[in-house]
Amino acid sequence: MLLKLAAGRLYDPVQGVDGQVRDIFIRDGWVVPAPPPGERIDREYDLTGRVVMAGAIDMHTHIGGGKLNIARAMLPEDHSADPVPRTGLTRASSGHAAPGTLATGYRYAEMGYTTCFEPAVLPSNARQAHLEMGDTPIVDKGGYVMLGSDDFLLRLMAAGEAQARINDYVAWTLNATRCFAIKVVNPGGISAFKFNRRMLDLDEKHPFYGVTPRDVLRVLSRAVYELGIPHPLHVHSSNLGVPGNAKSTLGTIRASEGLPIHITHIQFHSYGTEGDRKFSSAAAPIAEAINATPNASCDVGQVLFGQTVTASGDTMAQHRNSSFASPKKFVVMDIECDAGCGVLPFQYREKHYVNALQWAIGLEIFLLVQDPWRVFLTTDHPNGAPFITYPHLIRLLMDRTFRNERLALLHPEAQAMTTLGSIQREYTLNEIAILTRAGPARLLGLPDIGHLGPGARADVTVYRDEPDRERMFSAPEYVFKDGELVVKDGKIVSLMWGRFHTVQPAFDPGIERRVAEHFQRFYTVSAEHFRIAEDEMGVFGHGAEVLVHPCRRRTS
Amino acid sequence: MPSLPPVSGEVTDVTCPFCGLLCDDLVVDTTGGGVAVRRNGCRIALAGFERTGAVRSTPLVAGRPVTLQLAVAEAARLVASARLPLVAGLGTDVAGVRAAARLADRCGGVVDHMNSAASVRNLLVMQDGGWIATTLSEVRNRADLLLVVSSDVGGRFPRFFERCVTPKETLFTKERRCDVVFLGSALPKESEWPGPAPELVPCDPERLHEAFSVLRTIVAGRPVAAREAGGAPVGVWRKLANRLRAARYGVATWAAADFEFPHAELTIQVLCELVKDLNRETRFSSLPLGGSEGDVTAESVLLWQTGYGTRTSFSRGRPEHDSYHFSTARLLATGGADLLLWISSFNEARIPPATAVPTIVLGRDGMALERQPAVFIPVGTPGVDHAGHLFRTDRVVALPVRRLRDSPLPSVADAIAAIEAAV
Numbered sequence: 001m002l003l004k005l006a007a008g009r010l011y012d013p014v015q016g017v018d019g020q021v022r023d024i025f026i027r028d029g030w031v032v033p034a035p036p037p038g039e040r041i042d043r044e045y046d047l048t049g050r051v052v053m054a055g056a057i058d059m060h061t062h063i064g065g066g067k068l069n070i071a072r073a074m075l076p077e078d079h080s081a082d083p084v085p086r087t088g089l090t091r092a093s094s095g096h097a098a099p100g101t102l103a104t105g106y107r108y109a110e111m112g113y114t115t116c117f118e119p120a121v122l123p124s125n126a127r128q129a130h131l132e133m134g135d136t137p138i139v140d141k142g143g144y145v146m147l148g149s150d151d152f153l154l155r156l157m158a159a160g161e162a163q164a165r166i167n168d169y170v171a172w173t174l175n176a177t178r179c180f181a182i183k184v185v186n187p188g189g190i191s192a193f194k195f196n197r198r199m200l201d202l203d204e205k206h207p208f209y210g211v212t213p214r215d216v217l218r219v220l221s222r223a224v225y226e227l228g229i230p231h232p233l234h235v236h237s238s239n240l241g242v243p244g245n246a247k248s249t250l251g252t253i254r255a256s257e258g259l260p261i262h263i264t265h266i267q268f269h270s271y272g273t274e275g276d277r278k279f280s281s282a283a284a285p286i287a288e289a290i291n292a293t294p295n296a297s298c299d300v301g302q303v304l305f306g307q308t309v310t311a312s313g314d315t316m317a318q319h320r321n322s323s324f325a326s327p328k329k330f331v332v333m334d335i336e337c338d339a340g341c342g343v344l345p346f347q348y349r350e351k352h353y354v355n356a357l358q359w360a361i362g363l364e365i366f367l368l369v370q371d372p373w374r375v376f377l378t379t380d381h382p383n384g385a386p387f388i389t390y391p392h393l394i395r396l397l398m399d400r401t402f403r404n405e406r407l408a409l410l411h412p413e414a415q416a417m418t419t420l421g422s423i424q425r426e427y428t429l430n431e432i433a434i435l436t437r438a439g440p441a442r443l444l445g446l447p448d449i450g451h452l453g454p455g456a457r458a459d460v461t462v463y464r465d466e467p468d469r470e471r472m473f474s475a476p477e478y479v480f481k482d483g484e485l486v487v488k489d490g491k492i493v494s495l496m497w498g499r500f501h502t503v504q505p506a507f508d509p510g511i512e513r514r515v516a517e518h519f520q521r522f523y524t525v526s527a528e529h530f531r532i533a534e535d536e537m538g539v540f541g542h543g544a545e546v547l548v549h550p551c552r553r554r555t556s
Numbered sequence: 557m558p559s560l561p562p563v564s565g566e567v568t569d570v571t572c573p574f575c576g577l578l579c580d581d582l583v584v585d586t587t588g589g590g591v592a593v594r595r596n597g598c599r600i601a602l603a604g605f606e607r608t609g610a611v612r613s614t615p616l617v618a619g620r621p622v623t624l625q626l627a628v629a630e631a632a633r634l635v636a637s638a639r640l641p642l643v644a645g646l647g648t649d650v651a652g653v654r655a656a657a658r659l660a661d662r663c664g665g666v667v668d669h670m671n672s673a674a675s676v677r678n679l680l681v682m683q684d685g686g687w688i689a690t691t692l693s694e695v696r697n698r699a700d701l702l703l704v705v706s707s708d709v710g711g712r713f714p715r716f717f718e719r720c721v722t723p724k725e726t727l728f729t730k731e732r733r734c735d736v737v738f739l740g741s742a743l744p745k746e747s748e749w750p751g752p753a754p755e756l757v758p759c760d761p762e763r764l765h766e767a768f769s770v771l772r773t774i775v776a777g778r779p780v781a782a783r784e785a786g787g788a789p790v791g792v793w794r795k796l797a798n799r800l801r802a803a804r805y806g807v808a809t810w811a812a813a814d815f816e817f818p819h820a821e822l823t824i825q826v827l828c829e830l831v832k833d834l835n836r837e838t839r840f841s842s843l844p845l846g847g848s849e850g851d852v853t854a855e856s857v858l859l860w861q862t863g864y865g866t867r868t869s870f871s872r873g874r875p876e877h878d879s880y881h882f883s884t885a886r887l888l889a890t891g892g893a894d895l896l897l898w899i900s901s902f903n904e905a906r907i908p909p910a911t912a913v914p915t916i917v918l919g920r921d922g923m924a925l926e927r928q929p930a931v932f933i934p935v936g937t938p939g940v941d942h943a944g945h946l947f948r949t950d951r952v953v954a955l956p957v958r959r960l961r962d963s964p965l966p967s968v969a970d971a972i973a974a975i976e977a978a979v
Contacts, residue, residue, distance in 0.1 A: 066951065066952050068860070069856055069859045069860050069951070070682070070951075072859045072860065072863050072864075073682050073683070073855075073859055074683055074686060075683075076683060076864065076877055078863075079864060079875070079877070080877075083874035083875065083876075085874040086661060086870070086873045086874065091861075092661050092862065092873060092875050093863060093875065094862060094863035094864070094874065094875050095863040098863070099863060100861050100862045100863040100875075101860050101861055102861055103863070122952070124691075124693075125952050125954075127953075127955075127956075128856065128947070128954050131650060131857075131945070131954065135654070135860060151697075151727050193839075194694070194698060194839065195839075196839045208728065319835070325686075329682075329684060329686040330686045331686040331687055331689065332689075333952070334689075334691070334841060335690075335691050335694065335952055336691050336693045336952060337694060337697055337727060338693075343686075521725065522693070522696070522697060522725075522726065523696070524577075524692040524693045524719055524720065524953075525580055525693070525953060526569060526580055526581065528569060529569070529571060529956065533956070536945075536956060539651070
């Protein structure tokens with residue numbers, strides 16, 4: 001079947017197309033070159049005047065796994081206020097900040113997103129994460145597995161084992177958990193919290209193992225690099241939310257010693273201690289450091305106002321902040337000598353000095369990082385705001401008048417502490433296409449998504465070109481997934497289960513025996529049962545395809 | 557699915573599906589189509605596996621043997637004509653819950669689990685105040701004090717102490733010691749303690765909340781006016797408070813199923829608040845124990861799909877949760893439900909509640925019912941007759957369970973899919 005999307009204005013930064021009128025041809029789920037004249041077109045959509053982009057990619061969104069299910073259990077009020085009724089096609093679900101997986105898949109697709117990555121899969125919880133992602137319809141997905149506070153790695157490091165052994169363990173973990181990339185959260189800090197430490201700065205020694213967060217960052221970024229894992233080490237830095245944490249964030253950016261490093265939800269790590277309230281924006285030095293460090297990238301983790309819930313692997317930070325929970329409840333869990341999780345409902349308020357400044361800091365970073373290929377549009381869903389607020393965020397970036405109107409509503413002292421009002425920059429549609437499509441695809445190393453050149457998967461989003469960009473990005477006119485029309489006028493019209501993205505880097509089989517012995521000696525599950533077998537993924541994903549992306553091994 | 561063909565003979569590394577610990581080190585013998593536990597089986601595992609002798613696979617409609625096809629057709633007819641079908645029991649694996657949720661959504665029914673009365677006691681605490689919790693491997697390596705709160709942990713989870721409390725070698729020491737303190741009216745009689753019986757701090761279970769409140773006050777360093785709490789002099793609680801504070805990684809554990817008294821959730825809540833308070837100075841965690849009959853599995857799958865756990869209704873086209881109104885007992889007592897679909901694939905003793913409404917049972921074979929249901933379909937047991945996935949008590953670890961024998965019995969998921977296809 002040959003499909004023609006005719007005469008839309010295409011924004012495809014990979015191909016260097018910036019709003020020019022183009023036809024797109026789709027066959028069997030892939031974008032193909034224009035067929036020879038006279039070939040029969042089975043279906044044509046006239047997209048005159050429409051804005052056409054590749055399907056959007058969310059490279060950091062907490063959509064699957066235990067911490068989200070804890071958030072769901074904790075927040076019946078979140079769900080009763082936002083039901084997703086059953087239709088003839090779709091099933092009933094619910095939830096605003098912590099939506100059910102069904103609601104998540106429907107709403108992402110309705111917003112023109114076709115690929116999502118869950119950035120905090122605990123190794124011991126990987127089955128649940130994949131089961132949840134498997135029950136998330138339409139979008140393709142993958143997980144970043146968390147290392148860096150697990151006792152096995154910390155023991156290897158404390159024993160001074162060679163980088164090659166660490167590489168083997170990292171590779172084994174990716175294979176065993178069927179994940180796509182490596183994430184580190186508060187390096188060593190989740191473990192230190194289990195030893196009753198409440199802070200662990202970048203160069204502080206872990207109370208038991210004696211290694212520092214910087215050591216963890218160095219060996220993990222090197223492992224990711226040498227194993228040739230496509231996505232750089234994905235880093236949630238030390239000291240999340242702490243005034244003055246910009247210092248350790250700047251140190252973290254350098255800690256990979258020139259190897260690729262991605263700093264996630266950097267807004268939460270860009271705080272200074274100036275002013276009467278000892279809380280200030282350090283967006284400028286942070287953005288400057290990103291600008292000056294070509295091996296570094298970041299996503300923002302923008303805060304938007306309203307009720308949400310924060311769900312993180314960073315037990316140390318979540319426990320420290322538990323008194324700020326709103327409503328007043330929180331869950332913190334130590335998990336399987338592996339990691340942990342903390343869940344706190346949270347309300348960001350415009351008239352609250354710190355919240356208002358967090359909002360401004362995130363936008364400052366968006367606008368001060370010069371290279372749109374190294375900054376990504378996230379709210380760290382649901383931590384800064386639920387993902388359904390993305391269209392609002394896009395308008396804030398594209399429309400300076402709107403942005404300044406919103407700024408004027410903030411806590412007055414926060415307004416005085418931000419340079420936001422003086423920043424002229426407005427994002428263009430082309431830059432939005434980089435932030436939400438081309439950039440993530442490049443940083444994830446996924447060459448067949450994020451663009452619409454021949455050979456791309458036919459994930460296509462078609463918008464009406466409306467001056468109100470929030471409206472425009474809220475409800476695309478058409479969304480195609482693998483060439484199939486899944487959304488029309490913002491509503492689901494057909495369903496599928498999205499595929500999984502994984503990697504399987506090679507490792508020396510000797511590590512399997514060591515891991516198995518370790519599990520046998522210390523844990524309550526055997527390594528063999530911990531490991532997710534290949535055929536289990538088929539069950540998790542309702543038979544959806546499991547892609548294994550190549551790793552290009554490098555040696556130092 | 558991890559669908560290794562069943563082998564006849566000795567099978568190692570078998571995961572036991574019969575309680576929330578999901579011990580994964582059993583050795584069984586499958587010679588002759590039965591399952592004999594050779595090693596690492598507890599009382600519950602033996603009862604669960606070793607009754608799996610001859611399979612009676614004939615479905616019944618109104619007590620008369622019929623083909624599976626006819627039973628499915630009759631079940632579908634009943635489901636289609638029901639105004640409010642109640643899909644309850646839910647003793648099944650991930651695939652079974654996925655199927656049950658889909659059917660309930662499609663038919664505008666209610667979903668509930670046979671153990672919800674207990675799990676709701678914990679859920680209400682999560683919804684109101686939350687907690688600080690931990691998992692089995694953390695307890696195994698870190699706990700230096702275990703406070704067992706008025707629960708028959710050894711009876712319900714026989715290998716808990718052996719697997720999590722008594723091991724001497726941990727990640728951090730070769731000479732680990734974990735003291736056990738039992739708080740309650742008396743030590744459970746049949747508990748399999750891992751050595752000498754633990755220290756008993758006597759307290760009337762229905763007055764535990766007083767004890768925890770006083771402990772909170774003491775831990776906060778505030779004066780206590782009362783002379784006694786929970787039936788014990790305040791001095792007892794001062795001594796216990798000091799022990800709790802001195803622990804480097806204390807763990808408080810309970811089985812909500814043993815809290816059979818009104819407003820037990822408030823007792824659990826004040827315990828969880830005490831644990832939070834202790835974390836101001838040291839580390840202390842909670843370990844709510846459950847997970848048997850697939851209760852954590854059902855709760856988890858329903859939560860992630862719909863946003864709510866059990867006791868959720870789809871009757872108005874969207875999920876609505878009410879832990880009081882949508883309980884099995886209440887819906888049957890008030891006549892709210894007009895059809896009961898009862899699912900119990902682990903335990904033939906967990907039979908449907910007595911009710912006048914038409915009942916379809918997807919039950920483990922050998923289930924002895926007091927009265928013949930409209931439809932009885934014998935189903936396979938996950939981890940015996942077919943592969944599947946189950947969640948462990950800590951709501952974190954999900955494990956595969958495997959098929960141990962050739963079985964003609966459909967899984968719950970297969971049976972529901974057949975019914976749904978025929979509706």
